[in-house]
Amino acid sequence: xxxxxxxxxxxxxxxxxxxxxxxxxxxxxxxxxxxxxxxxxxxxxxxxxxxxxxxxxxxxxxxxxxxxxxxxxxxxxxxxxxxxxxxxxxxxxxxxxxxxxxxxxxxxxxxxxxxxxxxxxxxxxxxxxxxxxxxxxxxxxxxxxxxxxxxxxxxxxxxxxxxxxxxxxxxxxxxxxxxxxxxxxxxxxxxxxxxxxxxxxxxxxxxxxxxxxxxxxxxxxxxxxxxxxxxxxxxxxxxxxxxxxxxxxxxxxxxxxxxxxxxxxxxxxxxxxxxxxxxxxxxxxxxxxxxxxxxxxxxxxxxxxxxxxxxxxxxxxxxxxxxxxxxxxxxxxxxxxxxxxxxxxxxxxxxxxxxxxxxxxxxxxxxxxxxxxxxxxxxxxxxxxxxxxxxxxxxxxxxxxxxxxxxxxxxxxxxxxxxxxxxxxxxxxxxxxxxxxxxxxxxxxxxxxxxxxxxx
Numbered sequence: 001x002x003x004x005x006x007x008x009x010x011x012x013x014x015x016x017x018x019x020x021x022x023x024x025x026x027x028x029x030x031x032x033x034x035x036x037x038x039x040x041x042x043x044x045x046x047x048x049x050x051x052x053x054x055x056x057x058x059x060x061x062x063x064x065x066x067x068x069x070x071x072x073x074x075x076x077x078x079x080x081x082x083x084x085x086x087x088x089x090x091x092x093x094x095x096x097x098x099x100x101x102x103x104x105x106x107x108x109x110x111x112x113x114x115x116x117x118x119x120x121x122x123x124x125x126x127x128x129x130x131x132x133x134x135x136x137x138x139x140x141x142x143x144x145x146x147x148x149x150x151x152x153x154x155x156x157x158x159x160x161x162x163x164x165x166x167x168x169x170x171x172x173x174x175x176x177x178x179x180x181x182x183x184x185x186x187x188x189x190x191x192x193x194x195x196x197x198x199x200x201x202x203x204x205x206x207x208x209x210x211x212x213x214x215x216x217x218x219x220x221x222x223x224x225x226x227x228x229x230x231x232x233x234x235x236x237x238x239x240x241x242x243x244x245x246x247x248x249x250x251x252x253x254x255x256x257x258x259x260x261x262x263x264x265x266x267x268x269x270x271x272x273x274x275x276x277x278x279x280x281x282x283x284x285x286x287x288x289x290x291x292x293x294x295x296x297x298x299x300x301x302x303x304x305x306x307x308x309x310x311x312x313x314x315x316x317x318x319x320x321x322x323x324x325x326x327x328x329x330x331x332x333x334x335x336x337x338x339x340x341x342x343x344x345x346x347x348x349x350x351x352x353x354x355x356x357x358x359x360x361x362x363x364x365x366x367x368x369x370x371x372x373x374x375x376x377x378x379x380x381x382x383x384x385x386x387x388x389x390x391x392x393x394x395x396x397x398x399x400x401x402x403x404x405x406x407x408x409x410x411x412x413x414x415x416x417x418x419x420x421x422x423x424x425x426x427x428x429x430x431x432x433x434x435x436x437x438x439x440x441x442x443x444x445x446x447x448x449x450x451x452x453x454x455x456x
Contacts, residue, residue, distance in 0.1 A: 004086035010055045011093065011204070018052030018201070019210040026217070038279065042225045045218065046194055052201040052211070093207065100206040104199060111157065118146035118165060125166065125176060132180040136188060143187055156183040159192045178243045181230045189229075191222040220268070224275050237276045244269065337417035337425050340406075345414070349440065351376045364452040371403070371441040371449055378408065378438035384429055384455045391426040392437055394419075394451040401447050404440035409433070416440070423451075 025048055029041045050056075121129070129145045143156075144163040151167050164183045171179070186192070198218045205211040231237045345351075354369045354377035369377040384390060394405045399421040406416025410433030417425045429435075439449045 004090045008086050008089055008093075010058050013058045014052065014055045015205045015208045015211070017055075017057045018048065018205075018214070019208065021048050021051050022210060022214055022217075034278070036279075038224070038228065042221055045221055046190075049194065049197045049201065052205060052214070053197075096206050097203055100203045104203065114150045115148065115157070115165070117150065118148045118163075121145050121147050121166060125171070128173065128176045129164070129180050132177060132184060136181075136184055138184060138187070143184065154179045154183060156186050156192065159196055162187055162192065174239065175243050175246070178230070178234070178240055181234060182226060182244075185226045185229050186222065189222065189225060191226070194218060194222065220271070223268070223272055227272050227276055228279055231276060231280075237273075237280065241269070241273055241276075337419055337423070339425070339427070340404075340416055340418070342414050342416075343412070345376075346442075349374055349376055349442075351378060353378060353380065356380070364454050366450075366452040367437075368450040369439065369448070370446060371439055372446045373441055373444050376438050376440045377449070378436045379453075381434040381436060382455065384432070384435050386429055386432045388429050389426050389456050390429065390435060390437065390453060391456065392424070392451065392453045394423045394439060394449050396420055396423065397448040398445075401441075401443040401445065403443065403447060403449065404438075406438055406440075408436040408438055410435065414438070 025041070025044055032041055120126075125147075126145060130140065133140065133143065142162070144158075144161070146163055146165050147168050148165050149168050151165055154164065154166050156162060156164050164180065166179070195218060198215050202211055202215055227237075227240070231240055234240060350372075352375060354367055356379050357366045365379070365382075367377075367379065371377045390407055392405055392407070394403075396403055396419070402418055402420045403423075404416040404418055405423045405425065406414055407427050408414050410431060415427055416438075417423065419425075437453045441447050
């Protein structure tokens with residue numbers, strides 16, 4: 001498989017896996033959240049991030065298909081049509097990802113500008129901040145505290161060197177405690193890491209609308225979880241949200257990335273208040289109930305992801321089979337290749353066994369070889385019957401290098417055609433026995449040969 005096909009399959013399958021997990025998380029969350037399993041849902045939202053990054057399903061299918069367990073060994077092989085499509089899609093993805101990266105860089109620059117001129121807070125703020133850190137078990141100097149004239153709302157910034165930034169102003173003790181509890185709870189929840197991961201996922205899967213939705217969910221649930229913990233710790237939600245409401249709305253350009261803010265906009269604040277009112281009327285669930293809910297989420301997610309990924313893989317196999325036939329027909333309509341026969345091999349040529357994928361008892365066998373100059377790469381022995389045929393398709397790179405593509409008959413005779421770029425030929429068989437397919441390179445430079453062969 002050429003790298004563009006490999007890359008696109010990894011990208012699409014990984015995006016599909018994360019999307020299915022997210023949909024299921026959302027649907028089950030509509031029920032579990034109302035039953036009081038908010039902590040389980042928040043934890044699984046963090047775990048879900050892994051499935052947007054790690055190609056779990058791709059590795060599973062690649063392992064299974066490599067052993068011919070499913071899909072007849074043709075999963076993720078390529079034809080000229082799929083290669084052309086992949087060569088178009090990869091540059092398009094690179095452009096989209098680059099634009100998203102530039103967008104994030106611009107946001108980061110704006111944030112750095114806002115952080116210019118930060119200075120140490122007064123003693124009252126520092127003492128209150130130190131006290132809250134001790135209450136929450138956060139080591140001294142692990143999180144810094146600074147004043148800034150360039151912001152109008154408190155926020156936490158810095159994945160590796162976290163810092164709470166306060167707008168310059170006068171604060172009473174109650175407001176300070178609420179602000180510090182809120183921002184330090186974000187620190188304890190590792191919300192900055194989660195938001196950075198969501199930003200990276202958005203860059204990678206920017207073409208997937210589900211990922212944009214995922215970023216909205218991450219922002220909201222970071223605030224829901226923080227609100228709940230702070231309200232439970234401070235004994236009520238009325239004063240907590242009143243203090244948040246008293247904060248001046250500002251700095252919305254930083255919303256969603258790189259930082260956590262006390263207040264984003266009034267609509268989000270209203271959503272958070274309604275969520276907390278509902279949580280207040282739901283009793284806390286036992287560990288046994290939490291465990292059962294976790295098992296339900298894992299089981300349902302695994303089954304759903306496997307089913308969706310299986311459908312995607314089967315769709316690719318159907319596409320491969322359809323375009324393979326089309327490719328063979330178009331190649332057969334092209335120029336006729338002259339078939340040569342030789343009984344002796346140049347003793348200077350080195351013969352080497354090449355790796356293949358697939359099983360002739362079920363479908364095509366593919367190869368993807370690097371063939372140095374004065375080398376022969378050949379397949380393992382396979383059986384074929386008299387009256388049948390062996391069809392070989394090979395894609396040669398560089399495209400201007402002429403190589404030999406052929407078969408080795410049971411008696412050692414070699415039949416081959418010469419060609420460059422794309423070579424297709426069907427060898428008619430007049431005896432039963434064990435055969436090999438081979439590619440011989442005498443061009444003076446290394447060539448890369450990929451393709452497949454069929455026995456009929």
